[in-house]
Amino acid sequence: MERKAKLTTDKPDRGNLEPQKYTIQAGDSIYGIAKKFGLKPETILWSNYDVLHDDAHNISVGDELIIPPGDGIYYQWKENDDLQKIADKYRVQVEDILSYPANHLDMTNPEIKAGDFILLPGGYRETAVISPIVFEYSKNSGVKKQISGPGGCAWDYVAYGTGTFVWPSASHSVSGNDFWSGHMGLDIASVEGGPIYATDSGTVVYAGPIGGGYGIMVMIDHGNGYQSLYGHLSAVNVSCGQAVSQGQVIGLGGSTGNSTGPHLHFEVRYGGGYVNPWNVL
Numbered sequence: 212m213e214r215k216a217k218l219t220t221d222k223p224d225r226g227n228l229e230p231q232k233y234t235i236q237a238g239d240s241i242y243g244i245a246k247k248f249g250l251k252p253e254t255i256l257w258s259n260y261d262v263l264h265d266d267a268h269n270i271s272v273g274d275e276l277i278i279p280p281g282d283g284i285y286y287q288w289k290e291n292d293d294l295q296k297i298a299d300k301y302r303v304q305v306e307d308i309l310s311y312p313a314n315h316l317d318m319t320n321p322e323i324k325a326g327d328f329i330l331l332p333g334g335y336r337e338t339a340v341i342s343p344i345v346f347e348y349s350k351n352s353g354v355k356k357q358i359s360g361p362g363g364c365a366w367d368y369v370a371y372g373t374g375t376f377v378w379p380s381a382s383h384s385v386s387g388n389d390f391w392s393g394h395m396g397l398d399i400a401s402v403e404g405g406p407i408y409a410t411d412s413g414t415v416v417y418a419g420p421i422g423g424g425y426g427i428m429v430m431i432d433h434g435n436g437y438q439s440l441y442g443h444l445s446a447v448n449v450s451c452g453q454a455v456s457q458g459q460v461i462g463l464g465g466s467t468g469n470s471t472g473p474h475l476h477f478e479v480r481y482g483g484g485y486v487n488p489w490n491v492l
């Protein structure tokens with residue numbers, strides 16, 4: 212007969228409950244890595260500050276990332292840290308930290324040494340740089356969240372998309388990167404100063420320079436789950452919060468940001484994920 216005591220003393224199958232290391236491969240993105248491990252992208256970002264510095268674009272092949280066993284913040288304990296203070300700071304409960312299996316803490320007498328890593332399950336912190344990449348992680352792409360940067364604003368829906376999409380540049384050809392797992396948009400041919408058109412009507416949610424390689428960028432929320440993004444512009448013709456109609460000139464082509472020559476970096480997003488623009492154009 213099986214003894215009940217044995218069942219309870221057996222170590223649970225921890226499976227993926229321990230932190231893992233992951234080496235960045237060609238074509239990886241933080242979003243993709245997070246998906247692979249069933250985690251939120253923010254978890255990957257927040258757990259690897261030394262490598263990523265809060266910017267999802269800072270990934271290079273060969274870099275090693277820590278993959279925590281669950282969503283939250285993977286925190287390196289400092290000298291004189293106080294459990295209650297850390298819990299408050301990252302908006303988690305002390306009991307949740309203590310009882311998290313991978314932390315291996317004694318609930319009655321937790322000892323955490325400086326340098327130890329512990330997971331703050333469900334922990335949250337503000338990200339120093341909210342890049343568009345992070346913005347798009349939101350489940351609801353129409354979230355009324357202000358994008359950080361000089362071109363952002365607290366916006367409200369003032370126009371809605373038709374659900375159809377027109378080419379955003381006079382040229383209809385790809386001049387650089389096509390859509391692939393490491394490049395979530397199309398690099399469309401555009402001359403310096405050439406007109407860039409709104410692919411559909413909507414509300415401008417960003418217009419101006421931004422970090423992360425996009426240079427001068429316009430982003431439009433179409434109010435139907437879709438958003439579109441236009442990068443490397445030389446100038447913007449719209450401002451954040453305003454309504455634009457389909458085909459309206461929103462800016463001029465250029466080569467600002469991480470760009471080796473004039474072209475338009477064009478992204479379409481839906482419901483928090485990237486859409487292959489070829490599927491909608």
Ligand SMILES: [Zn+2]
Pocket residue numbers: 388394396397398475476477
């Ligand atoms: Zn591009």
